[in-house]
Amino acid sequence: MNINLTLLGQTIAMVVFVWFTMRFVWPFIIRAIEERQTRIADGLAAAERGQQKLADAEREAEKIISEARAQAKTILDQAHARANEIVAEGKAEGARERERQLELARAEVEQEIHRAREELRGEVSAIAVASAEKILRREIDPAAHEDILSRLAAEI
Numbered sequence: 001m002n003i004n005l006t007l008l009g010q011t012i013a014m015v016v017f018v019w020f021t022m023r024f025v026w027p028f029i030i031r032a033i034e035e036r037q038t039r040i041a042d043g044l045a046a047a048e049r050g051q052q053k054l055a056d057a058e059r060e061a062e063k064i065i066s067e068a069r070a071q072a073k074t075i076l077d078q079a080h081a082r083a084n085e086i087v088a089e090g091k092a093e094g095a096r097e098r099e100r101q102l103e104l105a106r107a108e109v110e111q112e113i114h115r116a117r118e119e120l121r122g123e124v125s126a127i128a129v130a131s132a133e134k135i136l137r138r139e140i141d142p143a144a145h146e147d148i149l150s151r152l153a154a155e156i
Helices: 005-138 142-155
Strands: none
Touching: 005 142
């Protein structure tokens, strides 16, 4: 192979091209690459921060949910306790009402018994007077009458 002027010209052209590229084009390309690397690194860091924030938010959400569940359980327990109190109050009120009704019924029975006794006394008195009239009509014997009246009074 011959080294001729063409090969020498191509070598010079290549050296000039490489020098020109290294001097004027290469810095722009390197700067663009570095900016892109910086943006990618920033994006990855932001993604990492986002993942961390997401994990924090999930933990916080789980904490809030567990607190809400605990609060709901507390409220539910309070509601059950209040319902039991209301049932107990209802039972107590029912018992008081039953006792009141029983007392009213007892009082009414006592009144009926008292009224019946009064009626019975009135009838017994009427019978005693009628018996006394009959006895007086038949005979007037004070000793016999006294004995009959004392027996009648004992029966009453």
